[in-house]
Amino acid sequence: MAETSVFEVPGAMVLLRGDHEAIGEAAAHVAGLPMPETRQITGGAERALAWMSPDEILILAAEGAGPGMARALGEKLTGVHHLALDVSDMRVRLRVTGPYVREVLAKLSPADLAPGALPEGEFRRSRLGQVPAAFWVSGPDSFDVICFRSVAGYLRELLEHSAAAGPVGHF
Structure with a gap:
């Protein structure tokens, strides 16, 4: 079926784990997008925010943005139990x-x-x-x-x- 193609989309991925109520605002702020509802994704091709599980959010962004976003999340969530990790690699x-x-x-x-x-x-x-x-x-x-x-x-x-x-x- 020649009409179908599969290719890699370059970009950064930042994993954020913690209680959604505690981390959701920070994720939305850093991503610049509304927090998704359960099993939803917000945003578009360039930047997105995805609900991964009850305690996990994934931010998709431009290539190279991962380390800065993970750092920004860490700073914004100081004192809040969380894990912010650049998982781009x-x-x-x-x-x-x-x-x-x-x-x-x-x-x-x-x-x-x-x-x-x-x-x-x-x-x-x-x-x-x-x-x-x-x-x-x-x-x-x-x-x-x-x-x-x-x-x-x-x-x-x-x-x-x-x-x-x-x-x-x-x-």
């Missing part, structure tokens, strides 16, 4: 584009990827094959996927293979 963001992108991911994930089940703005943590990943709709025919750098090559090949096999069903 640990994780990779892939973009999968094409007219059958939902089907490509659906062949690999147990999550329901139908438009009504995973609308734009919703952030999902699941698996693609046996790889832990997070993903969201990043455009009309695109998904962004985050995974550990150690499995990024394998996941990219898995996504490309899923696309090459052609669509199975259609949403």
Whole structure:
């Protein structure tokens, strides 16, 4: 399926852990975005703020911004129990584009990827094959996927293979 492509999106990722009520305002301030609701992502292609779990937020920003953002979070959260860490070298963001992108991911994930089940703005943590990943709709025919750098090559090949096999069903 030549219409589907998979490529790495360069950028920084900053992980922030702690009680959402205690850390949410700082995350929103440093990211310059509204705090997302449960299983949501706010922002756009250049900068985003994602709900990862009840005690974890992920900030996506421009390449090289990670260390400064982690430092700014640490300063803003002085005295508040938290972890602010630049994970840019640990994780990779892939973009999968094409007219059958939902089907490509659906062949690999147990999550329901139908438009009504995973609308734009919703952030999902699941698996693609046996790889832990997070993903969201990043455009009309695109998904962004985050995974550990150690499995990024394998996941990219898995996504490309899923696309090459052609669509199975259609949403």
